Amino acid sequence: MFNYNFQLALKSLKDRPSLTFLTILTIAIGLGFYTTVKTMSYQGGQVPLAHKSNNIFLVQMDNREITAEEVAHQSRLVDTTYKDTLNLMAMDLPGVKQTFNWSTYGILNVEDENINPLRTFAAVTSSDFFTMFEPPFIFGNGWDKSVETSGEGVIVISKLMNDQLFGGKNSVGENVRIGTHTLKIIGVLDTWHLTRKFYDRSFSTARPDNFFIPYTFAMENNLPRRAGFDCWAGNADISRSFRTENTERLINSECAWVTFWAEIPDDQVENYKQQLNNYIEGQKALGRFPREILTYVTNLNDQFTYINGRNDFMNVFSLMSTLFFAVCLLNAVGIILAKFMRRTKEVSLRRALGAKKKTIIAQHVIEVVIIGLLGGLLGIVVAYFGLQGMMNIQIYASDYTRRVEDLQPLYALDLAMVANAFLTGIFCTLITSIYPIWRLCNTPPASQLKSQ
Amino acid sequence: MLRMENVSKIYRTELVETHALRNVNLHIKSGEFVSVTGPSGSGKTTFLNLAGALETFEEGDYFLDGQNVKGLSDDRLSEIRNEKIGFIFQSFNLLPDLPLFDNVDVPLRYRGMSSKERKERIEHALETVGLASRMKHLPTQLSGGQQQRVAIARAIAGSPKFLLADEPTGNLDSLMAQQVMELLEDINSKGTTIIMVTHDDQLARRAHRNIQIFDGQVSDIEKAVANDVMRSA
Numbered sequence: 001m002f003n004y005n006f007q008l009a010l011k012s013l014k015d016r017p018s019l020t021f022l023t024i025l026t027i028a029i030g031l032g033f034y035t036t037v038k039t040m041s042y043q044g045g046q047v048p049l050a051h052k053s054n055n056i057f058l059v060q061m062d063n064r065e066i067t068a069e070e071v072a073h074q075s076r077l078v079d080t081t082y083k084d085t086l087n088l089m090a091m092d093l094p095g096v097k098q099t100f101n102w103s104t105y106g107i108l109n110v111e112d113e114n115i116n117p118l119r120t121f122a123a124v125t126s127s128d129f130f131t132m133f134e135p136p137f138i139f140g141n142g143w144d145k146s147v148e149t150s151g152e153g154v155i156v157i158s159k160l161m162n163d164q165l166f167g168g169k170n171s172v173g174e175n176v177r178i179g180t181h182t183l184k185i186i187g188v189l190d191t192w193h194l195t196r197k198f199y200d201r202s203f204s205t206a207r208p209d210n211f212f213i214p215y216t217f218a219m220e221n222n223l224p225r226r227a228g229f230d231c232w233a234g235n236a237d238i239s240r241s242f243r244t245e246n247t248e249r250l251i252n253s254e255c256a257w258v259t260f261w262a263e264i265p266d267d268q269v270e271n272y273k274q275q276l277n278n279y280i281e282g283q284k285a286l287g288r289f290p291r292e293i294l295t296y297v298t299n300l301n302d303q304f305t306y307i308n309g310r311n312d313f314m315n316v317f318s319l320m321s322t323l324f325f326a327v328c329l330l331n332a333v334g335i336i337l338a339k340f341m342r343r344t345k346e347v348s349l350r351r352a353l354g355a356k357k358k359t360i361i362a363q364h365v366i367e368v369v370i371i372g373l374l375g376g377l378l379g380i381v382v383a384y385f386g387l388q389g390m391m392n393i394q395i396y397a398s399d400y401t402r403r404v405e406d407l408q409p410l411y412a413l414d415l416a417m418v419a420n421a422f423l424t425g426i427f428c429t430l431i432t433s434i435y436p437i438w439r440l441c442n443t444p445p446a447s448q449l450k451s452q
Numbered sequence: 453m454l455r456m457e458n459v460s461k462i463y464r465t466e467l468v469e470t471h472a473l474r475n476v477n478l479h480i481k482s483g484e485f486v487s488v489t490g491p492s493g494s495g496k497t498t499f500l501n502l503a504g505a506l507e508t509f510e511e512g513d514y515f516l517d518g519q520n521v522k523g524l525s526d527d528r529l530s531e532i533r534n535e536k537i538g539f540i541f542q543s544f545n546l547l548p549d550l551p552l553f554d555n556v557d558v559p560l561r562y563r564g565m566s567s568k569e570r571k572e573r574i575e576h577a578l579e580t581v582g583l584a585s586r587m588k589h590l591p592t593q594l595s596g597g598q599q600q601r602v603a604i605a606r607a608i609a610g611s612p613k614f615l616l617a618d619e620p621t622g623n624l625d626s627l628m629a630q631q632v633m634e635l636l637e638d639i640n641s642k643g644t645t646i647i648m649v650t651h652d653d654q655l656a657r658r659a660h661r662n663i664q665i666f667d668g669q670v671s672d673i674e675k676a677v678a679n680d681v682m683r684s685a
Contacts, residue, residue: 004561015549349545352506353559353606354534356527446497446506449541 009367027375030328032382037321074296078256122211140187348448376425459512487659538607542619597628614645
């Protein structure tokens with residue numbers, strides 16, 4: 001019976017090809033737009049380091065003055081002070097890796113006089129940044145702790161800068177200058193795809209930094225600091241000056257400006273939190289941390305859940321795409337209803353000749369599934385071009401500073417999204433066709449077979 | 453074969469209640485050729501629809517080949533229509549985009565027969581109606597009479613217990629009507645019960661028995677004549 005119903009379904013699709021095509025096209029346009037936005041939302045919401053995103057934690061401690069406002073969510077709490085950063089780094093925590101970072105800036109030069117100097121930003125960080133966050137290298141690697149101890153001037157650069165400054169060759173061993181400081185290239189990163197630049201807590205969609213410099217070198221050579229200084233205890237008025245001067249005072253201040261991360265195994269998380277509390281208790285004895293102990297140790301998953309939930313633009317865009325898809329489905333249902341109701345006489349005849357209701361239903365379900373499949377297929381094609389279009393809009397909006405290879409993963413239709421589009425096409429077409437099928441099968445056969 | 457006991461059919465709308473059939477008592481034996489006549493709106497088509505299990509009824513019982521069809525599920529009624537009843541319509545009701553072979557095949561598909569058996573039955577049915585050579589033609593390539601013969605082939609292909617014919621010659625000229633009637637008589641002579649609704653008195657008289665429906669009530673012409681004779685006596 002399935003074969004017969006399948007043949008009847010195919011015959012029906014060929015019966016009025018224009019209506020069939022219109023139905024498929026309507027579904028495809030709605031599904032294509034919906035899949036485009038859903039893909040952008042899905043890809044853009046992907047948590048980096050998925051294999052260990054539950055174990056990468058942002059560490060925050062509330063060192064603020066007693067009169068400071070209460071903080072309801074970790075996103076509102078300040079970063080870490082420099083002295084707390086060093087103290088935490090010095091703690092003996094087996095199995096735990098820790099790192100931190102802030103941003104610096106300057107004019108970068110290379111020896112090749114044909115290359116113009118460029119004003120750039122860089123991330124100042126520690127050696128474990130590379131082992132924890134796993135940026136991919138094409139040449140060389142990051143530095144180790146001995147470099148931090150010695151204060152050596154080394155630098156890791158991005159592929160974009162390597163292409164721009166050195167023509168893409170292996171530039172390990174080459175020198176660059178930031179201001180008056182010479183740094184030796186020890187590693188070149190490949191294109192590092194991050195859905196959001198999380199490590200500096202901006203969670204922006206900007207690309208990762210182009211340069212990475214050891215913190216010891218940055219502090220010893222007073223490289224300018226680009227950070228939001230949350231200061232109190234007599235430093236609030238001069239916080240702006242900490243960008244370029246008053247380094248000694250900054251190091252010892254209660255200003256929070258360093259973003260601190262830890263990679264903690266599952267079985268060590270509670271111990272780490274306890275160690276944090278113990279540290280604060282110890283510091284309280286020294287007159288610091290005047291408020292009640294408040295720490296946040298928040299993993300990447302939870303942070304991205306919060307950020308994605310607050311992405312109002314994408315949430316509204318997703319809602320719009322869902323509504324548009326619903327409108328397209330309603331239109332498709334109208335066409336399917338018209339198509340099916342033209343067939344009431346034939347269905348009545350078949351029922352009179354012995355076809356059961358469920359056989360008629362099966363025949364039309366097969367037809368609707370084929371329409372959903374074809375709509376899904378065409379919808380994927382529409383989504384592909386939709387995503388390419390959105391990516392090009394993004395490149396244009398960035399004044400062409402973003403490149404295709406930077407953005408491609410955010411606009412990529414992977415297997416999961418393709419399967420999702422197919423299943424959504426079939427399922428939604430089926431659901432919305434329930435009424436036309438019901439109408440058709442419940443038409444009393446006798447009413448359509450009267451003598452003329 | 454077919455027995456109705458006090459069967460009534462009422463059509464209800466928000467404003468009006470129409471008694472299409474009232475207390476119909478009827479017994480049709482196997483092998484009979486019964487004509488059903490009556491004025492327009494008398495309930496002939498309703499009677500045919502009930503007899504063909506295409507509609508349900510409110511009161512009474514209807515025994516078809518010994519089985520009471522009242523209260524049967526929709527699926528079971530479909531099976532009964534498929535196995536026991538052949539339908540012939542005034543407007544033929546052939547599927548215009550299917551060749552004759554596939555048109556006759558329709559009821560057999562829902563019987564679950566093998567393709568070999570279906571092919572044999574279809575060829576035999578089309579031979580019976582004299583159209584075996586045109587089984588690949590479309591209905592639109594045939595005359596009205598030929599189309600009705602294909603409809604008859606479709607009706608008999610499944611070897612039903614009886615045929616229900618609703619004005620089978622209504623859309624045909626007299627010559628074609630004659631041919632169709634001869635075909636029906638031939639089928640009846642082989643044992644198939646036929647119930648035929650007709651406006652044509654001449655055709656009605658060719659049946660073994662005539663039933664008249666008037667205002668939803670059924671009377672046998674034979675019985676009516678006997679009553680008249682008794683009243684006049």
